[in-house]
Amino acid sequence: MTLLKLLNLQHILMLSVFTATANGYYFHTWKQCIYSSPDLSDMEFIEGFYFNKYPVIKFNSTVGMFEGFSDFGIQTAELWNNNTVVLQQFKAAVDTYCKPNAKPYEAAIYSKKERPTVKLSSVMPGDSTHPALVKCSAYDFYPQPIKVYWLKDGVQVTSDVTSTEELPNGDWYYQIHTMLEYTPKSAEKISCVVEHASFTRPMIYDWTPAAPEFEWDIQLLFIIESAALLLGIIIAASGYIYFKIKTSEL
Ligand SMILES: *[C@@H]1O[C@H](CO)[C@@H](O)[C@H](O)[C@H]1NC(C)=O
Ligand SMILES: *[C@@H]1O[C@H](CO)[C@@H](O)[C@H](O)[C@H]1NC(C)=O
Numbered sequence: 001m002t003l004l005k006l007l008n009l010q011h012i013l014m015l016s017v018f019t020a021t022a023n024g025y026y027f028h029t030w031k032q033c034i035y036s037s038p039d040l041s042d043m044e045f046i047e048g049f050y051f052n053k054y055p056v057i058k059f060n061s062t063v064g065m066f067e068g069f070s071d072f073g074i075q076t077a078e079l080w081n082n083n084t085v086v087l088q089q090f091k092a093a094v095d096t097y098c099k100p101n102a103k104p105y106e107a108a109i110y111s112k113k114e115r116p117t118v119k120l121s122s123v124m125p126g127d128s129t130h131p132a133l134v135k136c137s138a139y140d141f142y143p144q145p146i147k148v149y150w151l152k153d154g155v156q157v158t159s160d161v162t163s164t165e166e167l168p169n170g171d172w173y174y175q176i177h178t179m180l181e182y183t184p185k186s187a188e189k190i191s192c193v194v195e196h197a198s199f200t201r202p203m204i205y206d207w208t209p210a211a212p213e214f215e216w217d218i219q220l221l222f223i224i225e226s227a228a229l230l231l232g233i234i235i236a237a238s239g240y241i242y243f244k245i246k247t248s249e250l
Pocket of ligand 2: 079082
């Protein structure tokens with residue numbers, strides 16, 4: 001049996017991935033179902049035939065024909081393209097092979113949406129002289145694309161905003177953090193807006209200024225820092241005085 005005939009026979013038998021080795025030769029096919037639309041309407045079926053890893057023939061359902069690469073591949077592609085039964089079978093693979101396989105994947109993975117848990121927190125409480133820093137965090141959402149932004153009295157804030165990327169948790173879920181620096185004014189409304197595929201509309205989370213115990217924590221930190229600084233000065237000063245006394249004694 002010539003290789004041409006063998007290849008002809010094989011492509012009719014092969015409707016799943018097929019590999020064969022004989023006498024050190026290696027032949028394989030690779031089927032791909034490519035799509036981006038969730039309703040699978042843009043499904044494209046590609047099948048490549050490779051001999052010793054070199055492409056010989058390729059079928060692309062959008063083109064609707066076989067394309068050959070080596071002399072042998074070009075010859076065979078012409079033969080297959082002339083065979084309407086074979087051609088129809090390959091064109092139909094979009095519906096007979098790709099879509100039935102893609103549907104369970106769509107249902108099990110791609111269409112999954114998980115709502116983020118959104119938390120607003122104070123990073124730095126502001127006062128009349130220092131700007132305040134507030135953080136909006138969205139945790140455990142899927143899929144990755146998300147939009148998080150700030151509103152000041154209903155108007156989107158574009159400056160003084162810093163944001164992380166969508167950070168993968170490592171468990172399919174993502175988190176993102178956005179910070180807004182602002183000078184607190186009375187009766188001003190600060191809100192964080194989250195837009196995600198899991199919501200039917202943008203979700204608005206209003207910021208209520210930091211709880212008193214948090215401010216107390218910051219104050220305590222200042223007291224400790226000041227005490228440490230004072231202690232440092234005292235130690236340095238005594239060291240210097242001691243050194244002066246010692247050197248004057250010599
Ligand atoms: C299939 O053919 C179409 C039309 O020429 C082209 O746009 C597409 O990129 C091809 N697909 C692949 C995977 O080569
Ligand atoms: C394929 O069909 C074309 C046109 O009908 C013809 O010229 C050609 O010889 C055919 N090729 C093969 C390999 O049968």
